[in-house]
Amino acid sequence: MHRTGELYGQFKTLEQQKDTATLGMWIFLVTEVMFFGGIMLAYTLNRHVYFHAFAAGSNTLSLQLGGFNTVVLLASSFTMAMAVWSAQTGKKQLISVFLTLTILLGFVFFGVKYVEYGQKFHHHLVPGKSFDIFYCVDNPTKCEDVSAEELTTEREELEKARAADPDLNAHAQLYYSAYFGMTGLHALHMVIGAGLLLWLLKNSLAGLYSPRWNTPVDMVGLYWHFVDIVWIYLFPLLYLIDRHK
Amino acid sequence: MSEHEPTEHIVSPGVYLTIILTLLVLTGVTVWAAYVNLHQFNIVVALAIATVKATLVVLFFMHAKYVPKRTQLVIFAGIFWLGLLLFMTMSDYISRVDYRGIRFPFT
Amino acid sequence: MRAEPHYPEKNYLNETYGIRSWLLTTDHKRIGLLYLASVTFFFFIGGFFAMLIRLHLMTPSGYILTPDTYNRMFTMHGVAMIFFFLIPSIPAVLGNFLIPLMIGAKDLAFPKINLLSWYVYVVGAAFTLYSMVNGGLDTGWTFYTPLSTVYSNSAVAPAVVGIFITGFSSILTGLNFLVTIHTMRAPGMSWFRLPLFVWTHYATAVVMILGTPVVAITLALAGMERLFGLGFFNPAMGGDPILFQHLFWFYSHPAVYIMILPSMGVISELIPTFARKKLFGYSFVAAASLAIAVIGFLVWTHHMFLTGQSTYAALAFSFLTFLVAVPSAVKVFNWTATLFGGSISFDTPMLYAFGFLGLFLIGGLTGLFLGCLGTDIHIHDTYFVVAHFHYIMVGGAVMGYLGGLHFWWPKMVGRMYPEWLARAAAIILFVGFNLTFFPQFILGYLGMPRRYHTYPPEFQIYNVMSTAGASILAVGYLLPMIYLVWAAFYGKVAGDNPWPATGLEWLTTSPPPTENFHVTPEVTWEPYDFHNRPDLGLDVPAGKPGKLSPSPAHGDD
Numbered sequence: 001m002h003r004t005g006e007l008y009g010q011f012k013t014l015e016q017q018k019d020t021a022t023l024g025m026w027i028f029l030v031t032e033v034m035f036f037g038g039i040m041l042a043y044t045l046n047r048h049v050y051f052h053a054f055a056a057g058s059n060t061l062s063l064q065l066g067g068f069n070t071v072v073l074l075a076s077s078f079t080m081a082m083a084v085w086s087a088q089t090g091k092k093q094l095i096s097v098f099l100t101l102t103i104l105l106g107f108v109f110f111g112v113k114y115v116e117y118g119q120k121f122h123h124h125l126v127p128g129k130s131f132d133i134f135y136c137v138d139n140p141t142k143c144e145d146v147s148a149e150e151l152t153t154e155r156e157e158l159e160k161a162r163a164a165d166p167d168l169n170a171h172a173q174l175y176y177s178a179y180f181g182m183t184g185l186h187a188l189h190m191v192i193g194a195g196l197l198l199w200l201l202k203n204s205l206a207g208l209y210s211p212r213w214n215t216p217v218d219m220v221g222l223y224w225h226f227v228d229i230v231w232i233y234l235f236p237l238l239y240l241i242d243r244h245k
Numbered sequence: 246m247s248e249h250e251p252t253e254h255i256v257s258p259g260v261y262l263t264i265i266l267t268l269l270v271l272t273g274v275t276v277w278a279a280y281v282n283l284h285q286f287n288i289v290v291a292l293a294i295a296t297v298k299a300t301l302v303v304l305f306f307m308h309a310k311y312v313p314k315r316t317q318l319v320i321f322a323g324i325f326w327l328g329l330l331l332f333m334t335m336s337d338y339i340s341r342v343d344y345r346g347i348r349f350p351f352t
Numbered sequence: 353m354r355a356e357p358h359y360p361e362k363n364y365l366n367e368t369y370g371i372r373s374w375l376l377t378t379d380h381k382r383i384g385l386l387y388l389a390s391v392t393f394f395f396f397i398g399g400f401f402a403m404l405i406r407l408h409l410m411t412p413s414g415y416i417l418t419p420d421t422y423n424r425m426f427t428m429h430g431v432a433m434i435f436f437f438l439i440p441s442i443p444a445v446l447g448n449f450l451i452p453l454m455i456g457a458k459d460l461a462f463p464k465i466n467l468l469s470w471y472v473y474v475v476g477a478a479f480t481l482y483s484m485v486n487g488g489l490d491t492g493w494t495f496y497t498p499l500s501t502v503y504s505n506s507a508v509a510p511a512v513v514g515i516f517i518t519g520f521s522s523i524l525t526g527l528n529f530l531v532t533i534h535t536m537r538a539p540g541m542s543w544f545r546l547p548l549f550v551w552t553h554y555a556t557a558v559v560m561i562l563g564t565p566v567v568a569i570t571l572a573l574a575g576m577e578r579l580f581g582l583g584f585f586n587p588a589m590g591g592d593p594i595l596f597q598h599l600f601w602f603y604s605h606p607a608v609y610i611m612i613l614p615s616m617g618v619i620s621e622l623i624p625t626f627a628r629k630k631l632f633g634y635s636f637v638a639a640a641s642l643a644i645a646v647i648g649f650l651v652w653t654h655h656m657f658l659t660g661q662s663t664y665a666a667l668a669f670s671f672l673t674f675l676v677a678v679p680s681a682v683k684v685f686n687w688t689a690t691l692f693g694g695s696i697s698f699d700t701p702m703l704y705a706f707g708f709l710g711l712f713l714i715g716g717l718t719g720l721f722l723g724c725l726g727t728d729i730h731i732h733d734t735y736f737v738v739a740h741f742h743y744i745m746v747g748g749a750v751m752g753y754l755g756g757l758h759f760w761w762p763k764m765v766g767r768m769y770p771e772w773l774a775r776a777a778a779i780i781l782f783v784g785f786n787l788t789f790f791p792q793f794i795l796g797y798l799g800m801p802r803r804y805h806t807y808p809p810e811f812q813i814y815n816v817m818s819t820a821g822a823s824i825l826a827v828g829y830l831l832p833m834i835y836l837v838w839a840a841f842y843g844k845v846a847g848d849n850p851w852p853a854t855g856l857e858w859l860t861t862s863p864p865p866t867e868n869f870h871v872t873p874e875v876t877w878e879p880y881d882f883h884n885r886p887d888l889g890l891d892v893p894a895g896k897p898g899k900l901s902p903s904p905a906h907g908d909d
Binding site: 035049173 | 461462530534535536562570573576580581582588589590591592595598599
């Protein structure tokens with residue numbers, strides 16, 4: 001990557017260089033759309049076919065944590081856009097401020113995800129041999145973080161679901177495959193994004209970005225917004241199935 | 246050769262602020278709508294709101310409203326192709342007479 | 353009549369020396385050669401497996417391989433040839449080398465990403481080689497589940513990881529081409545002055561961008577199912593193996609267009625050059641390339657007609673499959689029309705082009721038998737399919753690749769290959785190819801299934817013919833590998849434009865300087881316009897239409 005905003009050998013103007021980079025980044029994002037699209041297809045088919053299992057799975061997710069994370073990511077998109085604006089208008093210190101905020105929000109997101117994933121492991125909700133969606137209702141003492149009242153509702157709903165789908169446990173595993181697959185892939189993309197943001201921050205603290213040249217900030221911004229958009233879809237698809245009971 | 250400054254449309258913080266507030270409101274609406282029993286339309290509403298949010302991010306945060314037509318075509322092609330993948334594959338499943346005993350909406 | 357051919361003292365090959373200058377190069381021409389080495393290596397590997405298959409199939413009960421090993425042979429033949437040879441071949445070797453030259457640019461838009469794409473290919477290849485060396489794969493190159501994800505006892509995971517990684521090489525190459533063609537054209541090089549080689553690589557890049565990520569996620573999910581027990585494709589957990597097939601073929605059908613479109617681009621360069629006539633219907637051929645790329649995404653379930661898919665879907669996809677043949681037919685008609693009234697010479701690249709025309713025609717037409725629902729019931733999963741795709745892949749794609757390699761070899765190395773030996777090799781290859789694969793159409797029609805290690809004794813005669821053909825085909829492949837390398841060091845100096853041909857790449861020296869052109873060209877002529885190019889030294893009145901007299905031969909005739 002060029003550090004001082006000079007022209008590369010094969011370009012004739014800075015404008016051509018920026019246009020080229022932007023087109024390249026958008027094409028890359030299109031590949032990301034198709035990449036996530038594949039697992040979206042797997043989700044779509046299985047949600048249709050095993051609706052009860054998917055609803056049961058979805059209802060074990062914490063709406064508070066998921067909603068909070070959604071707000072965090074949306075805010076990080078705002079701060080990212082502001083970082084680009086700061087670069088475009090020459091407010092060099094602000095670039096670093098907004099980049100830092102974006103990174104911090106990203107880490108908050110990771111923290112919440114860590115808590116959520118931890119819960120899933122604890123409650124035997126990870127696909128594999130020990131997967132058991134009935135684990136908490138059958139062993140209330142092992143799931144202290146779930147209140148007795150919640151457990152009663154959960155047991156009721158799970159029994160109803162199992163009446164509709166005798167193989168509920170096996171099919172719920174498919175929900176969790178989708179959950180871990182989609183959120184895991186998303187988290188991986190966020191980790192890469194966080195890495196890129198840290199690199200941007202390092203450069204921005206060194207005063208590298210200006211109205212004349214801020215392409216890397218812009219490009220990483222596009223990537224970060226894309227990752228936010230993925231979550232915008234993941235939140236209702238994973239957390240909000242059949243919540244209205 | 247000359248290297249004049251790249252001309253770009255700079256979106257104002259005011260616009261960004263409006264967008265983020267809209268996005269937060271829409272998030273709230275999504276959660277609220279999830280608790281209303283709309284039967285099979287719950288998913289439609291949820292996806293519609295998500296699409297509005299995504300569109301706002303693409304148009305304003307990602308500046309898609311201000312990029313050349315060629316880039317807009319790239320964006321449209323990506324979304325269209327995702328649609329191809331989802332709709333054409335599901336068209337096989339939903340037009341089957343019997344798929345694991347499931348009755349799809351159109352069978 | 354023409355000046356003595358000149359070999360430039362300083363060019364991209366000798367400007368810098370040492371292994372670091374090659375392994376850390378960002379010059380698209382050197383990267384093209386790096387890819388040439390890698391894909392040739394995998395061609396040998398795939399060829400080795402093919403040899404074992406054909407030797408084994410000489411006898412009905414097969415003495416050479418156990419059934420399990422036979423499964424591994426055809427699987428690894430497919431994996432090596434498709435993912436590591438065919439898909440990169442023309443784009444990564446010829447495309448990388450030529451596209452900046454053809455559009456008048458100094459390099460691709462993202463030279464470092466170009467180098468990265470090669471390293472990504474190498475890493476993916478390493479994983480796959482690891483799999484091959486550790487017992488290989490026995491799932492078929494199609495990795496159908498749940499065999500690949502649950503029941504197979506072969507080294508599936510490293511191969512899946514390897515192909516996943518190599519997919520990104522394809523994506524990066526496609527990205528680079530798309531952006532380059534959009535933003536890096538020389539002054540005067542408008543879209544409709546581009547050589548068709550560039551158009552087809554544009555179309556190929558579109559397919560790479562939109563399709564490859566889907567196979568990436570598919571293999572990732574299959575890998576995760578194998579390693580971590582995710583259940584999307586496993587019926588025991590409520591998953592659906594057909595979902596895997598949908599996801600897999602959504603890419604793998606367009607992948608075959610990644611393999612053939614670049615070859616069509618080569619043919620579109622060869623035929624006008626050796627007929628000394630403008631390509632007939634340039635804009636139709638350009639549009640047809642894009643049409644193939646787009647419609648090619650709409651036909652994938654024709655690989656799944658017998659899986660229990662809905663009849664309505666099958667009808668729609670069958671119709672679309674017939675539709676995708678139309679733009680290919682348009683191209684074949686236009687190439688043929690270009691020949692009519694042309695001044696044809698039978699140089700080696702032209703021999704490959706003729707081979708392409710006939711063999712691609714047969715391969716393409718037999719695809720229609722397969723796309724027709726009724727006949728597919730009988731010939732699906734038989735040798736008819738095997739013959740069909742080898743006619744396209746070898747008779748089409750590889751012929752184009754070899755024709756292109758010969759055509760541009762003088763540009764790449766500055767020296768000519770031995771013409772008569774090359775013509776002989778082309779003919780040997782053509783004969784060997786047909787002897788190998790035509791009997792397989794008959795075998796398939798008679799009912800011999802593919803991927804079986806034994807067959808009824810009455811089929812032996814065709815299998816023996818096929819194996820005999822394969823040995824001739826091997827000679828046809830080995831000869832160019834030897835004489836092209838020889839020619840790079842000892843061939844006759846070629847000069848800037850030995851053929852002569854009309855592209856921008858022929859306006860610079862052979863080999864070109866690192867920066868491609870000493871002065872950025874400005875394009876004021878239409879493509880393939882032999883009449884308005886007095887610099888080519890062809891005996892034709894300027895600007896007047898009509899048959900050209902054959903130009904004096906070139907090279908070492």
